[in-house]
Amino acid sequence: MAETVTPTVDDTPPPASTRRERRGWYIYDWANSAFQTTVITVFLGPFLTTVAELAAGCELGADSCDGFVYPLGIKVAAGSYYPYLISLSVFLTVFVLPVIGAIADRTAHKKRLLGGAAFTGAGATIAMAFVTGDRYLLGGALFLVANISFGAALVVYNSFLPQLGGPDERDGISSRGWALGYLGGGLLLAFNLVAVTLFSEDDNPQRTLDLARWSIVSAGVWWAVFTLVPLRWLRERPSAAALARQGNVLTDGFRQLGRTLREIKAYPLTLFFLLAFLVYNDGIQTVITLASQYGTEELRLEQSTLIITILLVQFLAFGGALSLGALARRIGAWKTVLLSLILWIGVIIGAFRLPAEAPVPFMILGAAIGLVLGGSQALSRSLFSQLIPAGKEGEYYGFYEISDKGTSWLGPLAFGLVFQLTASYRVGLVSLLIFFVVGFLLLAAVPIRRAIVAVGNTPPRVL
Numbered sequence: 115m116a117e118t119v120t121p122t123v124d125d126t127p128p129p130a131s132t133r134r135e136r137r138g139w140y141i142y143d144w145a146n147s148a149f150q151t152t153v154i155t156v157f158l159g160p161f162l163t164t165v166a167e168l169a170a171g172c173e174l175g176a177d178s179c180d181g182f183v184y185p186l187g188i189k190v191a192a193g194s195y196y197p198y199l200i201s202l203s204v205f206l207t208v209f210v211l212p213v214i215g216a217i218a219d220r221t222a223h224k225k226r227l228l229g230g231a232a233f234t235g236a237g238a239t240i241a242m243a244f245v246t247g248d249r250y251l252l253g254g255a256l257f258l259v260a261n262i263s264f265g266a267a268l269v270v271y272n273s274f275l276p277q278l279g280g281p282d283e284r285d286g287i288s289s290r291g292w293a294l295g296y297l298g299g300g301l302l303l304a305f306n307l308v309a310v311t312l313f314s315e316d317d318n319p320q321r322t323l324d325l326a327r328w329s330i331v332s333a334g335v336w337w338a339v340f341t342l343v344p345l346r347w348l349r350e351r352p353s354a355a356a357l358a359r360q361g362n363v364l365t366d367g368f369r370q371l372g373r374t375l376r377e378i379k380a381y382p383l384t385l386f387f388l389l390a391f392l393v394y395n396d397g398i399q400t401v402i403t404l405a406s407q408y409g410t411e412e413l414r415l416e417q418s419t420l421i422i423t424i425l426l427v428q429f430l431a432f433g434g435a436l437s438l439g440a441l442a443r444r445i446g447a448w449k450t451v452l453l454s455l456i457l458w459i460g461v462i463i464g465a466f467r468l469p470a471e472a473p474v475p476f477m478i479l480g481a482a483i484g485l486v487l488g489g490s491q492a493l494s495r496s497l498f499s500q501l502i503p504a505g506k507e508g509e510y511y512g513f514y515e516i517s518d519k520g521t522s523w524l525g526p527l528a529f530g531l532v533f534q535l536t537a538s539y540r541v542g543l544v545s546l547l548i549f550f551v552v553g554f555l556l557l558a559a560v561p562i563r564r565a566i567v568a569v570g571n572t573p574p575r576v577l
Contacts (some may be wrong), residue, residue: 135349148333156406165248197527218508224350229341236258282574288495373478449577455557
């Protein structure tokens with residue numbers, strides 16, 4: 115891990131990003147979105163829940179299971195195992211991601227850090243091939259490694275964004291990355307939909323479980339292969355601190371993180387925005403992560419219905435990300451995100467009222483999610499880039515990523531606790547409304563232009 119860099123003095127500004135470099139950055143969204151879509155959103159929740167139910171002594175294919183598993187001697191309802199795993203992974207990322215961000219800001223070889231995290235996560239995902247029978251503990255451990263690595267890679271990936279464009283360009287760059295990610299994730303999901311449709315058997319639940327496992331493995335392969343493109347096309351753009359640094363990058367990163375934690379109170383408006391994002395994004399991520407489990411366990415929908423709906427979400431989210439990005443150019447990213455949160459509140463109310471065993475209303479709701487999903491996430495990412503002091507992109511995106519892309523924890527924890535107390539997924543869903551309402555109120559209270567100026571950045575023309 116030791117790394118020595120010869121200090122240099124260079125007063126010339128970094129070269130402008132090229133079209134090839136930006137395309138390389140977009141491709142990583144294409145690569146990692148397969149994990150988000152195929153693994154997190156569709157297959158892993160029902161798959162690990164079924165494996166946990168088998169370990170609890172329930173029959174494969176049973177309509178319901180009231181059994182318990184005992185990881186590390188703790189009594190856990192089988193239906194709550196997966197939500198609790200998500201919460202545990204986020205608890206661990208609280209310690210990992212800010213450190214990864216600090217290292218990213220202090221290293222002259224940021225692409226290596228991106229590749230190491232991405233390939234670790236992809237390898238753990240591919241290893242899900244060994245989660246057979248009732249090996250719920252192995253599945254949980256591999257998920258923790260994969261999800262933490264996924265978040266770590268995103269911290270490094272997002273830290274490239276401020277280096278790729280100016281204040282007026284970042285909303286468009288971020289939106290195009292998200293849009294391409296939805297296409298990539300949707301394409302792999304389409305392949306898996308064909309496999310499930312062709313090879314599943316109605317009277318053979320074991321076949322369905324096996325197809326889910328190999329679909330998860332395919333996402334790991336996709337993630338690893340397409341990560342090679344950004345590693346080749348992106349440029350290393352080390353900061354002045356990275357060029358002047360001597361010594362061990364890991365220990366230097368820890369020291370820098372300590373300094374940032376002491377200095378961050380100087381930017382209270384950035385912290386306030388981050389708090390708002392943590393709250394509303396927690397709700398968004400919980401909906402994404404637990405949608406398939408809600409559809410399977412509460413609405414009693416077929417796996418093929420869930421895959422078709424998520425596929426619909428993916429391709430509509432491509433257009434939604436670009437459309438909300440275009441809207442942000444007219445009214446500003448801040449106002450556009452606030453509008454998207456109002457739409458999310460409507461989504462939660464609609465999901466609560468969905469009838470069981472009715473695929474069409476579920477698909478219509480999925481279409482609504484697709485139109486609002488990409489824009490709210492892409493514009494939050496680019497808006498936050500305006501609130502970061504120069505040279506500390508990795509560290510601040512480390513804090514940001516703690517609650518991004520499937521690593522939220524309060525929502526899944528609330529959902530899991532409510533289910534364990536009430537045995538109702540619908541009641542658990544209602545608890546998510548508070549995240550969108552409170553997140554909206556917090557974001558509306560941020561004086562965004564003043565927050566950008568406070569960190570020494572130039573505001574975009576339209577906010």
